[in-house]
Amino acid sequence: xxxxxxxxxxxxxxxxxxxxxxxxxxxxxxxxxxxxxxxxxxxxxxxxxxxxxxxxxxxxxxxxxxxxxxxxxxxxxxxxxxxxxxxxxxxxxxxxxxxxxxxxxxxxxxxxxxxxxxxxxxxxxxxxxxxxxxxxxxxxxxxxxxxxxxxxxxxxxxxxxxxxxxxxxxxxxxxxxxxxxxxxxxxxxxxxxxxxxxxxxxxxxxxxxxxxxxxxxxxxxxxxxxxxxxxxxxxxxxxxxxxxxxxxxxxxxxxxxxxxxxxxxxxxxxxxxxxxxxxxxxxxxxxxxxxxxxxxxxxxxxxx
Amino acid sequence: xxxxxxxxxxxxxxxxxxxxxxxxxxxxxxxxxxxxxxxxxxxxxxxxxxxxxxxxxxxxxxxxxxxxxxxxxxxxxxxxxxxxxxxxxxxxxxxxxxxxxxxxxxxxxxxxxxxxxxxxxxxxxxxxxxxxxxxxxxxxxxxxxxxxxxxxxxxxxxxxxxxxxxxxxxxxxxxxxxxxxxxxxxxxxxxxxxxxxxxxxxxxxxxxxxxxxxxxxxxxxxxxxxxxxxxxxxxxxxxxxxxxxxxxxxxxxxxxxxxxxxxxxxxxxxxxxxxxxxxxxxxxxxxxxxxxxxxxxxxxxxxxxxxxxxxxxxxxxxxxxxxxxxxxxxxxxxxxxxxxxxxxxxxxxxxxxxxxxxxxxxxxxxxx
Numbered sequence: 251x252x253x254x255x256x257x258x259x260x261x262x263x264x265x266x267x268x269x270x271x272x273x274x275x276x277x278x279x280x281x282x283x284x285x286x287x288x289x290x291x292x293x294x295x296x297x298x299x300x301x302x303x304x305x306x307x308x309x310x311x312x313x314x315x316x317x318x319x320x321x322x323x324x325x326x327x328x329x330x331x332x333x334x335x336x337x338x339x340x341x342x343x344x345x346x347x348x349x350x351x352x353x354x355x356x357x358x359x360x361x362x363x364x365x366x367x368x369x370x371x372x373x374x375x376x377x378x379x380x381x382x383x384x385x386x387x388x389x390x391x392x393x394x395x396x397x398x399x400x401x402x403x404x405x406x407x408x409x410x411x412x413x414x415x416x417x418x419x420x421x422x423x424x425x426x427x428x429x430x431x432x433x434x435x436x437x438x439x440x441x442x443x444x445x446x447x448x449x450x451x452x453x454x455x456x457x458x459x460x461x462x463x464x465x466x467x468x469x470x471x472x473x474x475x476x477x478x479x480x481x482x483x484x485x486x487x488x489x490x491x492x493x494x495x496x497x498x499x500x501x502x503x504x505x506x507x508x509x510x511x512x513x514x515x516x517x518x519x520x521x522x523x524x525x526x527x528x529x530x531x532x533x534x535x536x537x538x539x540x541x542x543x544x545x546x547x548x549x550x551x552x553x554x
Numbered sequence: 555x556x557x558x559x560x561x562x563x564x565x566x567x568x569x570x571x572x573x574x575x576x577x578x579x580x581x582x583x584x585x586x587x588x589x590x591x592x593x594x595x596x597x598x599x600x601x602x603x604x605x606x607x608x609x610x611x612x613x614x615x616x617x618x619x620x621x622x623x624x625x626x627x628x629x630x631x632x633x634x635x636x637x638x639x640x641x642x643x644x645x646x647x648x649x650x651x652x653x654x655x656x657x658x659x660x661x662x663x664x665x666x667x668x669x670x671x672x673x674x675x676x677x678x679x680x681x682x683x684x685x686x687x688x689x690x691x692x693x694x695x696x697x698x699x700x701x702x703x704x705x706x707x708x709x710x711x712x713x714x715x716x717x718x719x720x721x722x723x724x725x726x727x728x729x730x731x732x733x734x735x736x737x738x739x740x741x742x743x744x745x746x747x748x749x750x751x752x753x754x755x756x757x758x759x760x761x762x763x764x765x766x767x768x769x770x771x772x773x774x775x776x777x778x779x780x781x782x783x784x785x786x787x788x789x790x791x792x793x794x795x796x797x798x799x800x801x802x803x804x805x806x807x808x809x810x811x812x813x814x815x816x817x818x819x820x821x822x823x824x825x826x827x828x829x830x831x832x833x834x835x836x837x838x839x840x841x842x843x844x845x846x847x848x849x850x851x852x853x854x855x856x857x858x859x860x861x862x863x864x865x866x867x868x869x870x871x872x873x874x875x876x877x878x879x880x881x882x883x884x885x886x887x888x889x890x891x892x893x894x895x896x897x898x899x900x901x902x903x904x905x906x907x908x909x910x911x912x913x914x915x916x917x918x919x920x921x922x
Contacts, residue, residue, distance in 0.1 A: 300763050302921045321919070322765075330763045336756035340571045341564065352560035353764050395760075 251314050253278055253403050253434040254299065259308035261294055261457075268294045269305070270458045276436055281429045283448030284438040285543070291457040292438040293333050296407045299436070300330045312403055326354075329401030331392050333408045333438075339381025343372055343391055346380050347398060354399030361400045364431065368394050368424050386417025393424065404428065406437040410444065422447050442540035453543055460546040465539055472542045474498075477515060478506035478535035481527040490525055494518065501544050506531075508541055557766060561774030568748070569778060575744070583736045583786050587793045590728040598684050601649040602630040604642045609658035613700070617670075620696045621652065626688045643675050650674045650685050662700070718887040729794035730882035731855030733787060734875045737813070738820050738849050740783045743841035745776055745824030750837040753828075759921065768917045776821050783820070787813040803889030812885065812899065816878040819902050822909035823874070829916040849875040877901050 254276035261269040269291045276282040284292045297303040299310055301321035310317045312324050337346045347369070351358045362369075372390050375383060380391060389409050396404065406425075410418040422444065425435060429449075437448070445451045445465050452462045461468060481487045488507060491500040496513035511518065515532050522530055569575055603621070607614050622629040630648055633639060642648045653671035655661075662668035672689055676682040718726075749772070752758040761771055791809070794800035802809060823845065831837045850856055852866060853875035859867055870876050877898035884890035892899075 297921060302759060302762060304920065325763050326765045328763065330760065332756055332759050334756045336760050338564065338568070338757060339755070341567055345564070345567065349560060349564050350760075350764075353557050353761075353766050355557060355765065 251278075252276065252311075253313055254282070254436060255309075255311040256295075256299070257309045259295070259298060259305045259310060261291075261298065261303070261305050263294075267457050269298075270456075272308070272457075272459055274452055274459065274462055276434050278434055279429060279432040281425060281435045281437065281447075281449045283445055283451040284436065284454055285440075285442065285445045285451050285539070286438075286454030287440055289456075290454040292454060293407050294457075296330070296333075296405050296436070296438065300328060300405055301325060327401060328403045328405060329396035329399065330405045331389075331396040331407060331409055333411070335388050335392060337380045337388070337392055337395060340379055342377050342379055343383070344376040346391060347394055350395040351398045356399050358398060361398055364400055364428075365394045365397050367427060368397070371420070384417075386413045386421070389413055389417070389421060390424075393421070397428075402433065404433050404435045404437075406435065408438050408440065410439060410441065418444070442538065442543060445539040451539070453539075453546060455543075455547050455550055458550070460550060461542070468542050469537055469539060472537045472545070474510045474537070474541075474545065476535045476537045476541055477509045477511065477532055478503070479509050479518075479530070479532050480506045481522065481531070482529040483527060487522070487527060490522060490527070491518075494521070499545060499548055501540075503540065506535070508535060508544075510541075510545065558770055558774055561766070561770065562777050565748070565775055565778045569782070579740060579744070579782060579786065580789075582739070583732070583790050584793065586732045586736060587729070587790060587797075590732050591793075591798050598681060598688065599625055600628045601626060601681075601685055602647050603627045603650045603652060604631045604633050604639075604648050605629060605652050605654070606633040606636065606639065607652075607654045608656040609654050611659040613659040613662055614654045616700075617654070617658075617693065617696050618652070621689065621692050624688070624692060626685075626692075639673060643673075648675070649681065650689065652689070726800060726883075726887060727855075729790070729798065729800045730879050730886065731853070733790045733794075733813075733882065734816070734853065734855065734878050735846070735849055736790065737783055737787060737816055737878075738845055738875060739841075740786060741779060741817050741820030742824035742827065742845050743838065745779050745821050746827035746831070746837040746841055747834050748779075749775055749825065749828035750831055750834045753832050754834055762919065762921070768914065768919060772825055772914070772917065776825065779821060779824075780814075780817055783817045784810075784814060787817070800886060802886050804885035804891065808892060808895075809882075809885045812878070812881045812895070815899060815902050815906070816874065816881075819874045819878075819906045819909070822906045822913065826909045826913040826916075829913045829918075848873055852876070854879055874902055874905050 252275045256275070257273050259269050259272040260267075272291075272295060274282075284295065286292055294303065298305050299312060299317060301317050301324050304318060313327055315324050317324060338349070341349065347358055351361075358365075368390050372383075372387055372394070375387060380388065383391065393406070393409065396406070410421050413421065418441075425437065426447070429435060439445070448465060450462065450464050451468070453460045453468070463471075479487065479491070484502075484507070488500060488502065491497050491507065491509055494511070494513070497509060497511040500507055500509045519530060519532055569579075605618050607618065618629070621627050627650070631642065633642060633651070636653075639651050639653075642651060651673040653673065655669055655671075658668050658670070670693065672686055674682040674685050752761065752775075788810075791802070795802060824841070827837055827840050827844075831840065852859075852862070852870045853873050854870070855875070859870050859876065862870065881895045881898050881902075884895050888894075
C-alpha cells in the first residue's frame with residue numbers, strides 16, 4: 251500500500267487557484283520533495299494531507315485512510331511540522347517535547363531511539379525556552395516533536411527555510427537517516443539544491459505540478475545546452491543577453507549567468523565584446539534542477 | 555486523562571511565566587476594590603458648610619453644633635451677612651450654607667414655627683440632594699429632642715429604617731459589582747485571548763493534528779482559569795468582608811457555588827468569543843466592548859436597572875452580570891437561601907449551557 255496517494259486535488263481560495271489537478275504517490279520509505287517557490291501551493295497541499303483543510307475536488311489518502319472521512323485516525327499516525335515555527339515559545343525544549351509526547355499518549359523514553367540523533371544536538375539547551383533558540387535549533391526541536399510519537403508518515407513543510415547552510419545540511423542528513431528507518435517523508439523546500447537530496451521530486455509552480463521524477467532523470471532529460479557566462483559588469487550583461495534575439499533564457503546562477511540560446515557562442519562573445527564587456531567568460535555548463543525549473547516555469551508562463 | 559493533566563500543566567506554565575498576565579490577574583482585583591471602596595464613592599462625608607446665624611441664641615447654637623457633630627458636615631466658616639453667601643460658594647469648597655433668621659429661639663418656642671434656610675451648591679445635583687436629606691434628618695431629630703416634653707398636635711412621624719444596609723454604605727453595592735466585573739474580565743477575556751493565542755502562534759495547527767479531541771483542548775485551556783478565577787473571587791470576598799465590613803449573611807457555601815457558577819458562565823462566553831475570532835486583538839476588543847461595558851453600565855452595578863428606559867431594561871436581562879449581582883446581594887446582604895436565588899442561578903446555568911453548546915459546535919476541527 252502506498253503511504254501517500256494524491257489524486258486530482260483542486261483547491262481554490264476566492265479567485266486564486268491554490269492547487270490545480272495535483273496527483274502523485276509516495277512509496278514506502280521514500281523521501282519525496284515538493285520543490286517550488288513561495289506561493290506555489292506547497293503548504294496548502296500539506297494542510298490537505300494533514301487533514302487541516304478540505305480540498306474542493308479530488309481524493310487523498312494517507313496510509314490508505316481518506317483524509318476527509320478518517321481524519322481522526324490519520325491524526326494519530328502522522329507527524330506534521332508546519333511551515334511556521336509552531337511550538338510553545340515560553341516552554342523549554344524539554345517541556346515542549348514532553349508535552350507533545352504526552353498528548354500523543356506516549357513518552358520520550360519509548361521512542362527515544364527515533365529522535366536520539368536529533369535530540370542529542372539540542373540537549374545542551376534543553377532548559378532554554380524554545381523562543382530563545384536559533385533558527386536551526388528550533389527546526390530540530392520541531393522535528394523531534396513531530397517524531398516523538400513514532401509517526402508512520404512524516405510531513406515537513408519547508409523545514410529548512412530561514413536556517414543557516416550548516417544546519418540545513420545537518421537537517422538533511424537527519425532526514426536521510428530517518429529514511430533508513432523506513433518512514434516515508436514528504437518534504438517541501440524552495441531551495442533547488444535540496445531537490446537532489448530527495449528520492450523523487452515534484453516541481454511545483456502556481457498550484458500545478460510541472461514534472462515528477464527522480465532528480466537525476468529530470469536533469470538528464472533536459473536536452474537544452476546551458477552556457478555559463480560572466481563579465482565584469484553583470485547587470486549590463488543580463489540586460490544585453492536578454493535583449494539578444496537568439497537568447498531564450500538568461501538567469502543569474504551564483505557568479506555566472508545560465509543562458510540557453512540558439513546562437514553560436516563565439517558569435518555572442520564577439521557581439522558582447524563590441525558592446526564593451528570586459529573579462530568575458532563563456533563556457534558550457536551542466537544543467538541543474540534549477541535550470542530545468544526555470545525553463546519549465548518559463549514554458550508554463552508562456553502557455554498562460 | 556494523562557493528556558488532560560499535561561495540557562493543564564502546560565497552560566499553568568504559560569500563565570505563571572507571563573508576568574503581565576499575573577499582574578493583571580492578581581493586581582486588578584485589589585486595585586479595583588480599593589479604588590471603589592475608598593476613592594470612588596457616592597457617600598458624603600465631611601462636607602464643608604458655612605453658617606449664617608442672625609439669631610445667635612442657645613437654640614441656634616445647639617442646632618449648628620448638632621449638625622457639625624455628625625461626620626457628614628464640617629463647619630468651615632461663620633458668615634456675617636447674606637452678601638458673603640455667594641462668594642463662599644464661589645470659593646468652591648463650601649457645599650451648603652445654613653441660614654438661621656433672627657429670633658430663632660423665640661419663634662420656635664412661642665409660635666411653634668421657626669424658619670431655617672438651607673442653600674446648597676446644586677451644580678452637582680446628586681450631592682446637593684443627599685446633603686439636604688442628611689441635613690433635614692438631623693434638623694428633624696433636633697426638633698424632636700427639643701420638643702419631646704411638650705405636647706404637640708397630632709403629627710405623622712415617619713420612622714425610617716434602611717433595611718439590609720442601615721448605614722447606606724456604597725461599598726455594599728460596589729463589592730458585588732467589582733467582583734462581577736473582575737470575574738467577567740479574568741474569565742471571559744483571558745480565556746478568549748489564550749485560545750486565540752494558540753491560533754495566532756500556529757500551535758493550534760499542531761494541536762488539531764493530534765489525537766486530542768476539541769473538548770479536551772478547550773477544557774485543558776479553561777480549567778486553570780476556573781481555579782484562578784475562583785481563587786480571585788475568594789480574595790475579593792475577603793477584602794470586602796475584612797476591610798469594608800461587607801456582611802455575608804447567607805451561607806458561604808452557597809455564595810462560593812454561585813461564584814463558581816458565574817465563573818463557568820464567563821468562561822463559556824470567553825470560549826464562544828475565541829471560537830468566533832482568530833486574533834488576540836479582536837478577541838480582546840470583543841471582550842472589552844461586548845462584555846465589560848455592558849457589565850459596568852447595564853448590570854445594575856453603577857446605574858439602577860429600574861431607572862433605565864424599558865428597552866435597556868430588557869437588554870439587561872441577557873447579561874449574566876445582572877443575575878450574578880442579584881445573587882450576590884441576596885446572599886450577602888439579605889441572607890437568602892437557595893430557594894430565593896433559584897431563578898437567577900437557573901438562568902446563569904442555562905446561559906452557560908447555551909454558550910458551551912454553541913461554541914463546541916462552532917469549534918473548528920480544521921483550519922477553515
